[in-house]
Amino acid sequence: xxxxxxxxxxxxxxxxxxxxxxxxxxxxxxxxxxxxxxxxxxxxxxxxxxxxxxxxxxxxxxxxxxxxxxxxxxxxxxxxxxxxxxxxxxxxxxxxxxxxxxxxxxxxxxxxxxxxxxxxxxxxxxxxxxxxxxxxxxxxxxxxxxxxxxxxxxxxxxxxxxxxxxxxxxxxxxxxxxxxxxxxxxxxxxxxxxxxxxxxxxxxxxxxxxxxxxxxxxxxxxxxxxxxxxxxxxxxxxxxxxxxxxxxxxxxxxxxxxxxxxxxxxxxxxxxxxxxxxxxx
Ligand code: C2E
Ligand code: MG
Ligand code: MG
Ligand code: MG
Numbered sequence: 587x588x589x590x591x592x593x594x595x596x597x598x599x600x601x602x603x604x605x606x607x608x609x610x611x612x613x614x615x616x617x618x619x620x621x622x623x624x625x626x627x628x629x630x631x632x633x634x635x636x637x638x639x640x641x642x643x644x645x646x647x648x649x650x651x652x653x654x655x656x657x658x659x660x661x662x663x664x665x666x667x668x669x670x671x672x673x674x675x676x677x678x679x680x681x682x683x684x685x686x687x688x689x690x691x692x693x694x695x696x697x698x699x700x701x702x703x704x705x706x707x708x709x710x711x712x713x714x715x716x717x718x719x720x721x722x723x724x725x726x727x728x729x730x731x732x733x734x735x736x737x738x739x740x741x742x743x744x745x746x747x748x749x750x751x752x753x754x755x756x757x758x759x760x761x762x763x764x765x766x767x768x769x770x771x772x773x774x775x776x777x778x779x780x781x782x783x784x785x786x787x788x789x790x791x792x793x794x795x796x797x798x799x800x801x802x803x804x805x806x807x808x809x810x811x812x813x814x815x816x817x818x819x820x821x822x823x824x825x826x827x828x829x830x831x832x833x834x835x836x837x838x839x840x841x842x843x844x845x846x847x848x849x850x851x852x853x854x855x856x857x858x859x860x861x862x863x864x865x866x867x
Pocket of ligand 3: 824
């Protein structure tokens, strides 16, 4: 009986799987051309200091406008790129674009604004790839490494902790700041993470969305903030959408906030000029 059930399911699975595979293959092919054809762009989302309300950093988020399918989410095409060598091409493109636009971003947000860029696991394999956009001593091109923050997920670090530690240390040595993205969704402990040269934890949006709706969420966020502060990490809350979440986060002593309530991801030429964020109020 189990066998016939399994077989029935198999048929549906096949059709579904074939469509998915076709789209994947097509997108993978198209992505190869996308960078050259100016279909990739970078938008920037503000991150504000919760006490002063000032925007202290912007996160670079990749966008792909496909000629037929329109906007495709990075949540769909980044995993695709990660399964092939494409991720190095795409990652390099993001780093180059972001460093090229850094001056424009700062002319609007403020001269001391940091830039945060997301890294894929495979980008950690080659420290030079990541360090390349950084300004080397005596040169004027590139971004000053101490104004660059790189975001990495827990799982990316745990893929090969020794290699990750090597790359992170090399980056840290030149002054780059390092953040753990989507914290709380992976399988690592703060004890493991503490061995790595990191500066910041970004609490995953799922915990922030539940604030004010579920008492457990508040307890979890409170303990993350306390643990992080105990080992000298700053804490960013991701996905802050309303004033109530902002109030709770302030009460829990969170350091920085990011989310639609503060600002949506925006192309660099449309970033508000010297805007006061809603976080300080
Ligand atoms: P992430 O790094 O955790 O980025 C935060 C995501 O949450 C972004 O989605 C952002 O638009 C969204 N977001 C921010 N505030 C809010 C909010 O208040 N409410 C809601 N509902 N969403 C909010 P996006 O841009 O679609 O990116 C998704 C993920 O794709 C990113 O998650 C990151 O993991 C990955 N990604 C994006 N750009 C890059 C890139 O250049 N390189 C790599 N390796 N990954 C990237
Ligand atoms: Mg991120
Ligand atoms: Mg995140
Ligand atoms: Mg995420």
